[in-house]
Amino acid sequence: MFKIIVDLFLMVIIQAAITPFIRRLAFVLGAVDNPNARRVNKKPMPTIGGLGIFVTFNIGAFILLREQFPTHELFSVLLASSVIILTGMIDDILELKPGQKMVGIFVGAMIVYYLAGIQMNVINIPFTHRSFYLPWYLSLPITIFWILALTNAVNLIDGLDGLASGVSCISLLTMGIVGYYFLRNQGLYVPIACFMLAVCLIGFLPYNFNPAKIFLGDTGALYLGFMIAVLSLKGLKNVTFISLLVPVLILGVPISDTVYAMIRRKLNKRPISQADKHHLHHQLMSLGLTQRQTVLVIYALSLIFSFVSMLALLSPGWAMTLLIIGLLVAVELFVESIGLLGEKYKPLTHLISHLVLGSTKHQEPKVEVWHQGQAKPEQLKHEVQPPAGKKTKSKQKHKS
Template sequence: MTPHAILLHLIFLAGLAVLSAGGVRAMIAFGVMDHPEGRKAHEAPTPKLGGVGIVLAYLVGILVLYRFAGFARLADPYFRGMILSAFAIAFVALLDDIYDYRFIVKLAAQVAAALTAVLTGLYVVAYHLPYIGGVDVGPFAIPFTLFWILFATNAMNFIDGLNGLASGITFITCVFLSLFAAHANGWFTYFAAALLAAGVLGFIPFNYPRARIFMGDVGSQFCGFVLAMLAVASSRFESTELSFVLVPMMLTGALYDVAFTLVRRLLRGENITQAHRGHLFQIAHRSGLPAWAITLIYWGFTLFGAAAAWVFLAVPSHYKPMIVPVPLIPPVLWTLYVVYRAKRADVGRWSH
């Protein structure tokens, strides 16, 4: 891109960040409250629905690009299903924030959105998935894609438990993904990631380090859903050496925390659909670590994953499978540290 194009893009994205901030302020005034309870970290009623600002900025950005920047041509028709599904999941999550649906209703909406994204054309991309960590997924590409979308969507929802945690992870991932995509001329991925980054940027000052509002499910599920599909969209640009694994590598800290917690609870015979305070970041907080520090640690995991992703793109193909698991190193060390702190602080039963 020319310096002039870069400047125009930055001005456009800054405008979307301001629009997002305006939407967040409106949701503070709207006043749908998240009340404290045993499994939550906050101690006073706090507005939620801050994710509405993120979704609003993303929607306006998509519409502007479609109208004035030839985005309809740039985004192949099957990506439209991805975009529409993302807004559908945000709408259902918004209703859930207001009316508090049962888990099965939320899961059904997520499955429907994921199926819509795949059946309206994302399957074309899924069949172009490259080797996943050195393993060819072959005929399992479609089931893998559905599982990935559902897991990533819920992982970002579950990890949204401390100020700035989910939003910061999303912002860092989107910034680096857009840079990787721009370098590789993967323009759909570049624009889609940059729009989400702009929307989240408008939200973060209202949520970190002191929360005036939370993003709610409407924000966390939307971010997770878009990130999940951008991972698959990235795989379509194999010729430009992007890869599906870039997004999971950058999200490793969040994905590992959720996967570790789910496996631990399953092995203990616990109900995984029941709310709890047993995630690693929650145990660290219960052991006495300040919330702002835990958030910074998870941002560090994301930055480490981004550095590993950069190396992944730079090394020859036969070295790439060795780079994919590298982002797991900090979260595994973090697990050992959290276990040590939990014992020292005598936090008791993890999942309650």
């Protein structure tokens, strides 16, 4: 174990040393992100930062910690991730269409399914000990969908300096902890791989955090999303409903942002693949937060999701159900408060207001301040006058 820890620290150093060379290579290849209406950067920034993460991870897998990984799966995942890296680099240099990027991810997912044998072939029935084994014609599309969805979820959240890399690092560390302490029956090499990717990101973050010197690019965002999807398929399996729930909770921030983006575009009658500037980080910045503050807020949200995922592993079925319901309500209220689906879409907020305040609105009485010597306010002019026959005490005393 001590050797693994030392090698992980060494990978941080390798990543920190290799990133400046990747930055220079980006300028040479023309992998530069120029400012435009959808970008937050004000000057041209080098991308393909994910190439350095890919190189460092494979140095660790094939040299430093080679004995930890089975040969067949290691080479198969290398081939599949190479397809993802190539797709991302072409996009960072030439800018591919969304459909073309999906083809690259699909090819990588097919390699993982058939060559590496990493598949979602068991569906656990919630709150029971029964499992349903999927035939290939169900297992294949579910596996492909899982990889495509998580890969694109991480890619969509890559909009600010250090955002995707930090959220991915938190998710990978959580996956590693869950795999090591809770699901050790699946083998140690999956949590080790999670920790390896996480330390690569730790070495990369000083260059990527605001103000960034290099971006992940689609090279890095697609690679991180793809590897997280593959590692979650391989490692986060158990005999309960947690096998599907844990990775969804761990990746709660990018998954939530993706789901709400799809709903938002559907409500606005726009293509789901059409980009916009209404993602989670855009909405937080519209509230007046700086880039750095926005990233730190989303880091905190990711930590909350990670904590809930680990808490779910320790909870009985009924407690886990209440935990998930509470989390979903909190997410919906947060989404409505920042206007992620638009200012008018606040069904839960309106429902709570109706239940708490009732159907009638209570109006506060209008109060006007009147100082002696000024014109009498309208509300005093209409006061009930005393009967004509009655005199006030002060007037009666004055007469006597």
